[in-house]
Each structure stands twice: as C-alpha cells, then as structure tokens.
Amino acid sequence: MLKDKIQIENLDVYFGEKHVLTKVNMTVHEHEILSIIGPANGGKSTILRVLNRMLDNDKEAKVRGKVCIDGKNIYDERGNVNRLRKSVGIIFAIPVPLPMSIFDNLSYGPRLHGITNREKLLTIAEKCLRAASLWDEVKSRLSMSALRLSGGQQQRLCLARALTVEPEIILFDEPCSGLDPISTSKVEKTMLDLQKQYTIVLVTNNVKQAERVSDRCAFFLFGELVEIGSTKQLFKSPKDKRTKDYITGKFG
Numbered sequence: 001m002l003k004d005k006i007q008i009e010n011l012d013v014y015f016g017e018k019h020v021l022t023k024v025n026m027t028v029h030e031h032e033i034l035s036i037i038g039p040a041n042g043g044k045s046t047i048l049r050v051l052n053r054m055l056d057n058d059k060e061a062k063v064r065g066k067v068c069i070d071g072k073n074i075y076d077e078r079g080n081v082n083r084l085r086k087s088v089g090i091i092f093a094i095p096v097p098l099p100m101s102i103f104d105n106l107s108y109g110p111r112l113h114g115i116t117n118r119e120k121l122l123t124i125a126e127k128c129l130r131a132a133s134l135w136d137e138v139k140s141r142l143s144m145s146a147l148r149l150s151g152g153q154q155q156r157l158c159l160a161r162a163l164t165v166e167p168e169i170i171l172f173d174e175p176c177s178g179l180d181p182i183s184t185s186k187v188e189k190t191m192l193d194l195q196k197q198y199t200i201v202l203v204t205n206n207v208k209q210a211e212r213v214s215d216r217c218a219f220f221l222f223g224e225l226v227e228i229g230s231t232k233q234l235f236k237s238p239k240d241k242r243t244k245d246y247i248t249g250k251f252g
Helices: 044-052 081-087 101-110 117-133 151-163 182-194 207-213 232-238 242-247
Strands: 004-015 020-028 032-039 062-068 088-091 169-173 199-203 216-221 224-230
Touching: 004 044, 004 199, 020 044, 020 199, 020 224, 032 044, 032 062, 032 207, 044 062, 044 199, 081 088, 088 151, 101 117, 101 151, 117 151, 151 169, 151 182, 151 199, 182 199, 182 207, 199 207, 207 232, 216 232, 216 242, 224 232, 224 242, 232 242
Parallel strands: 032 199, 032 216, 088 169, 169 199
Antiparallel strands: 004 020, 004 062, 216 224
C-alpha cells in the first residue's frame, strides 16, 4: 500500500486580493515523482513555495488550509521552519551556485549544522555528487570555482548541495528550462535514480518531460487543480477536456 508523504487539504493561497490557489486537495505518495503541469500563472510554483514555507516572508501572501508532511501540519505554530526546510529541499529553474569552490558549495550546509571534519565533509561531498550524477565529471577539480561549471553541471551541483543536509522531499521548479537536451537527459536520469530514496515534486512546462519521468501527474489551470492521476492515465485518457486540450497543445 502506498504511503502518503504529503497531504494537502482545502488549500487557498492569496497574494493581496488575488486568489492564486483555490481549494486544492491532493496527496503525494512516498518515493514517487509527482509532476505538476499547466500554463503560466496557474499556481504551479506556488505549490512548491507552500511546501517549503517560502511564502512566510511575503507580507502579501496568505495561506489557508492544511498542509501535512508525514501527518504533521507544517503550518502549525509550533512547527520549526528551519527543520522543515532541511527536510524539504528545493531546486530552482536557474541554478545559483555559491561563488566559491565546488567543495565549499557542498560543505556549506553541513558546516552550518556543525560538521567541521574535512574527511567527513569530503565523504558527504562525494556521496552527494554521485547521487547527482556529477562525481565523475568534477572529482579531479573540487577546488575549482563552481561558477566555471556548465549550466547543466551547475544545476546538478545545486541538487547535490541540497542533498548534503539529508532532505526527505525534493522540489524541482522547472529545473531543465534553460538546459540543452543532453543536460536535460542527465537531470531526468538523476531524478529517476533519486526516487528510490526521496519523494519528488516536479513543476514543469514540458509535458513530454512529465510523461517521461513522473509516476503521477497533476494539471493546474488558473489556480485550480483540474485533474490528478497516474501519468499514463492522464496522458492517454484524461477525464477533463481541459486537460486533454492542454496536453495536445490546443492552449498553453
């Protein structure tokens, strides 16, 4: 039986007077890749920011409803936001490596959490670079500036950096939007490999990518969750005409 890792109930999100997500109810199973698709301004990225509580610092944002991870409401006043963000990593569309060496990028998070032994930091760096399918490409130049890596390598470095603090959930917000097909393929392979250990939520405008990598898929339109189901079912026989029209390119 599939275990629910994330449960969202009656979620509403406002930015000022603008209602950007309306009564969203959905679950994400443990160790699945759930893709979220839909046209721009449909609320896809907002879902990720809700899960990571990134909207806390936006005075215009209001979050209503219940969002649980492992059965615990992450918006409970007693919740620890720093602990949440350690367990829920997020990878953005544009990779932002720190302006330091590859190794220092990977040791930054562990050092913040009290790990200072260099050998242990090297072990963590290698483990996470291997998980992000980057180790073989950079193992001989860990002291090189991360800014000298290619775009695809920088994206995988940012993923490896997120893994160093041992999250349980990884959120991807258009991680391949600026990458060439070869780099995109490497990131997708990495996501499929990581699925064995992590729960993954992927926001993508590339419906073919969603079809390639996800177990289930959710279609959002104008802040509404129109349909969610297995990727195969949603792409082959969507229940809602709007889903079919989007997937077949009639709009969006």
